[in-house]
Amino acid sequence: MKIHKLAVDKKSGAVVSIQEVPNGLSCHCICPDCKKTFVAVQGQKNDWHFRHYEETNCKGGQETALHQLAKEIILTNSRLDIPTYGTIIYESPHAEMPFQKIIPDVTAKIIDENLFFEIHVTHAVDERKKKFYTDGEHKSIEIDLRNYAFTTKENLAFHVLSNIGNKHIIFWKKKVVATAGPDYSWILWIAIVIFTYFGMKGLFKRTSAFSYQRT
Template identity: 25%
Template sequence: MHHERQIKQHGIPFGWHVPTQRMVDASSVANGLACECICSACSAPLQAKQGKVRAWHFAHHTDTNCQHAAEAAVHRMAKQLIEERQQVHVPERSFRKMLHGEKQVWSEEIAVTVQGSGLQVLTGCVAEKTIYGNNPQDGIRRPDVLALLDGHPLAIEIRNTHEVDIEKAAWLKQQGYSVLEIDIADTAFEPMESITTLLERRLFANSHLAQWLCHAGDDAAKRQLIELEADTRAKRREEELFLLAEMEAKALAEQKRIAARARLQDIDDFRLRLEDCTVRIGRNIRRVSLKVHGFTAKPAFSKIMNLAHRYGGQFNKKGKCWEFQPKQDIEAFFLQLCSEAEMVCLGTNRRTPGGVAPIPTPPTTPNVDGDSQSTFRIAPETDERFEERAAILQYDGGFSRQEAEELAGQNI
């Protein structure tokens, strides 16, 4: 019913003219039944409709259940146009392959063209001709159009209501035919005045709706592609070896750089406050470093410098730090230096990340009741110095009162 409504709305664009045995449009024949045309789908009589309102077209003379009149008319007209003009536009046919060198150090696409695109002249072009297989058991087929293209047999299939049968295309390929499919399925129900123009554009001008199902030159092109690949790889082998060596050298250099960084990267650090600066002591598997971050008064800086000299530190101008390479165990030396620096910077705020160089636990002093407590008992002659040190640690160093007293007691 859907097709019937479309036919009644749009009409039939072409009719089979019995006297001339060819497809015609309604403007090429007499009006009404005098047109002497029949339907390409059901062979029922048609009458030409040459009115003043609608575009001229054909219609069945009597009601019929013909559902594919318009499509059959366009399909048959397409075959006739190719046969009469002995031409067809073909798309490009090529085989391509992307090549990559070892480890993808180079890439290149190669291609072999089987058939260039464009309008091609055909010879021996004939519609609806039966062809027989190379062997008696192969059977027969009837392509829409048969022709010769550059001396090679060509079968043209006009795709209308359905695509080309896979088995038919394989059979034609086996018999040595190139197979070109042209899709015209969308043309049958276009406006009547546009169908001929659209059909001619589809058959004789560039169109993305034409495709090669197979080509007589495919096998030769595939062999050529294999040879081209071997030739390309041979030509690029010297370049490939150079690039591989360069890649390997870069990878080795990167590995060395990462290893060197790992050797130099600190695995421990200890930080102390010295007035407005931070004293940082770090260690890796090869050395211990001592550095002052920020600016501080000369007397305070001299304390750190003297500490570095006392332990044989060498000043690294690039890193702006003292470096130590002790003969003893590095970790033990690191802890020792942290302890010494803590003594030098005593009275300032400090931080001990990771538990490195923990704060020494001061000895406890029995109180008058004999109980062990962490609060120091200071002799009267040192009371004033103790209170001063504890106050500095508490208010300038940021320690709690108990911590300040314990640290002050160690140095009084």
């Protein structure tokens, strides 16, 4: 059975971990998926975890909670490490804010440009969205958490903000393709021919003069 280590605080709506709430019903938590009451189980034998207060077929919504928590981490920070470009500084992050015909997971600003974050827990960025980002030349990053097993918020923050191995740049900047300029190689070849011609001509004259002097 999958251990549930994340829940939603009933009052604030924020994602909380099993380590930061009181035991039992005092945790005041609900399931991230079905929204029914969760109980914090913090015993001495087994790993601490949440479970539904009432019997249910719900799977506990841990992927949903992980996705939401990853967004909250981006929203409450301003620095993030990405491949090739290193540490970037962003500002004004907003979750689920519509932009034209898409809804990115998080939208932020970087030097007066839009910056879009997509978080892959169960669903990768689809081709339609990728095409929108690349065709529109919108800075965009996908953070891959599909194989991540939650332990602590601090560990998740590291994987969201500092681990570059789980990040994919969808689009960052347009590649500059060098265009070929005029071909002036023919001038070089003419110069070589002229130099060779006059060089050989000079050598022939010197050889002829030397032969004449000997005779």
